[in-house]
Amino acid sequence: xxxxxxxxxxxxxxxxxxxxxxxxxxxxxxxxxxxxxxxxxxxxxxxxxxxxxxxx
Numbered sequence: 001x002x003x004x005x006x007x008x009x010x011x012x013x014x015x016x017x018x019x020x021x022x023x024x025x026x027x028x029x030x031x032x033x034x035x036x037x038x039x040x041x042x043x044x045x046x047x048x049x050x051x052x053x054x055x056x
């Protein structure tokens with residue numbers, strides 16, 4: 001999450017935590033656990049990008 005925080009410094013830590021928890025819940029039951037963290041970060045990054053774009 002620190003990588004997301006440094007990439008999106010204008011987004012609050014609480015928002016990033018919430019987005020990551022939401023992304024994690026989407027992948028929690030997947031059988032391929034090796035890639036779950038990558039999938040979570042990608043999904044969180046995409047959602048944060050949407051949130052940042054809406055602020056324009």
